[in-house]
Amino acid sequence: MNITILNTAIKQDKKGLFCINDIHKASGNDKSKQPSNWLRLDSTQELIQELEDSSYLRSGQKAIEVINGGNYRGTYVCKELVYAYAMWINAKFHLHVIRTFDKVIQQDYQRQRLRELAKVEYKPMTDAIKLERENQGKDIKPHHFSNEADLINRIALGMTSAKFKVHHDINKNESIRDYLTPCQIKCITDLQRANTTFIQLGMEFEERKLKLMELFKRNHIVSLFDEQQSIAA
Structure with a gap:
């Protein structure tokens, strides 16, 4: 907190x-x-x-x-x-402290709720990858899943999870979700959900990448910018 x-x-x-x-x-x-x-x-x-x-x-x-x-x-x-x-x-300072704590506690609750939702939405995406490759008679390797996660993170965060950890001095064994803002988590969740659908429709990687970037620009780029401005203020 x-x-x-x-x-x-x-x-x-x-x-x-x-x-x-x-x-x-x-x-x-x-x-x-x-x-x-x-x-x-x-x-x-x-x-x-x-x-x-x-x-x-x-x-x-x-x-x-x-x-x-x-x-x-x-x-x-x-x-x-x-x-x-x-x-x-004094009474004025007392009220300010209470309101500040209430706001931060509510933000932490929202972040945790969104974090759990992002975690839940990740599995359908990996299941879709697995099913698609099985239907094509192709082998399934760990990098097939990490490539999709990197795709989502590059669009939402501007970098992969590994680079995000280095940039923010996060232990390599920790999840980056604990360090993301509410808007970042929401963006990742929405992109994961959309990517799951695109995989199920049989779209190739590059086509999905373009679709996800369009979705990011249309629905998330403004809110992410506004959030960062608010944090910096």
Whole structure:
């Protein structure tokens, strides 16, 4: 989950806790509102205790942790404490934090839903490839499937999956779907679905490539451009 509040990126630790020092920075860095002042309050300590004694947190997760060294040093807290700290700062900032988190959570949910849909749509395409080659009495090799995936990715992303991983410093064993935007995932899903139909109709590779590029230009290029502009803003 990538959170940016008032142009300040909020770091997360490996356990999903948020850097409260970044929250303080986003609020304007008022010295009287430093996290240490808030953490000393009895009400804050009571809330921390309640969170850790209850079932609000994921199994094994703490409400607050401190990292003392490195690039990620700072005090990290769960989402509930982020909200409580923001409310202590002021009501306007509190509402902004809640709305930002709600928006990012909704985007993450949408991305995950689209990711699963893209995964589901991939199998019919590979099944169509397999059936088409069997009907033609041809052997089926792994590259027949990877060629189709590369075709889709080149059109949707401008590069193959392997190059995308290198370009974005992604481990070669990870799926690129976890790093795609909602519009990119939707584009890949639509192209996979269309390619499945084209394969079933017996279209050759180059003909399918032209058809898919036309589909990309007509239905996706504008939304992808707008999305990238929004991300960069």
